[in-house]
Amino acid sequence: MTPAALACLERFDSHLAHERRLAALTRQHYRRDLDALVAWCDRHTIDHWPELDASHIRQFVADGHRGGLSGRSLQRRLAALRTFFRFLVRDGLLQHDPAADIPAPKSGKRLPRTLDADAVARLLDGLDPGDDPLLLRDLALFELLYSSGLRLAEAAGLDLDGVDLKEGTVQVLGKGSRARILPVGRRARSRLGEWLGVRGQLATMDEHALFVSQRGGRLSRRSIESRLAQLAARVLGQPVHPHMLRHSFASHLLESSGDLRAVQELLGHASIGTTQVYTHLDFQHLARVYDAAHPRARKGSDDTGG
Secondary structure: OOHHHHHHHHHHHHHHHHHOOOOHHHHHHHHHHHHHHHHHHHHOOOOOHHHOOHHHHHHHHHHHHHOOOOHHHHHHHHHHHHHHHHHHHHOOOOOOOOOOOOOOOOOOOOOOOOOOHHHHHHHHHOOOOOOOHHHHHHHHHHHHHHHHOOOHHHHHOOEHHHEEOOOOEEEEEOHHHOEEEEEOOHHHHHHHHHHHHHHHHOOOOOOOEOOEOOOOOEOOHHHHHHHHHHHHHHHHOOOOOHHHHHHHHHHHHHHHHOOHHHHHHHHOOOOHHHHOHHHHHHHHHHHHHHHHHOOOOOOOOOOOOO
16 A cells, blocks of 8 residues: 555554544554555555445455454454544545445354352462562462452553552553542452562562562563463463453352442443343353252253152
8 A cells, every 4th residue: 555545544543542542452453453454455456545445345354254263353353444444534535434334244252261269269379479579469460350350451550559458449541541440359458468568579669560570660461461371270270361360250240249230330341231241151150050959950850740
């Protein structure tokens, strides 16, 4: 594509950052999907955005599908394209959105993977940190992920002033730069207190991050993923991703309370439809209880007629 066409991508990224105030990671996802379209256009000798029409977008989606992309990935890709094309229409560079009426292939909804309450307890109680500051940090972090249902990026982005142990709260900045204040459980507060007692052994003087690395700077998302996977493999015999703790938080809370709206608020979901996936997990739990306990559901039960 021409330099002028590529310059539109930079203006679009500035629009996402300054007008829509989207997080850097979200903008990276937009750019990745748009870069895929640029590469496709280059292969098909399309140099300018107005040259694209609905048939091109259909072919782009079909090529992605043949290349192994899931319906979910193609839906996300189309959403990025529509947002970009609407931006170009707004700026007078396109007459209409060529992706407006293009459907993505449907894919089955995947239920998030969770740990049951016993597995979470084994993970969080199965390591003795002693006076090891790295293990104290890790356990405080994992307890907080499960206690408050934080996203990985939210936990990595926490600063010291984001946690109030006296009040038992944590303030996080979620998707779309939406801030929310969440409760922190007793066990997480205790672990955080232990970590704060030794944090000074690792943190550099001017570092404000709550969780720091061995070198003293902010702990990266990749490091958090790696530490949790390693420690979970040691304790549980399986790797665990930080989002599994968030999913487990939501599933266990919904099982106990049945309050979907409260779980939505705690997770920071803009739409309750996103949260409703946990009702399916909750039903699976109820179904297992039913199958194990109901006399007419248990395998091998006698069919007594009257």
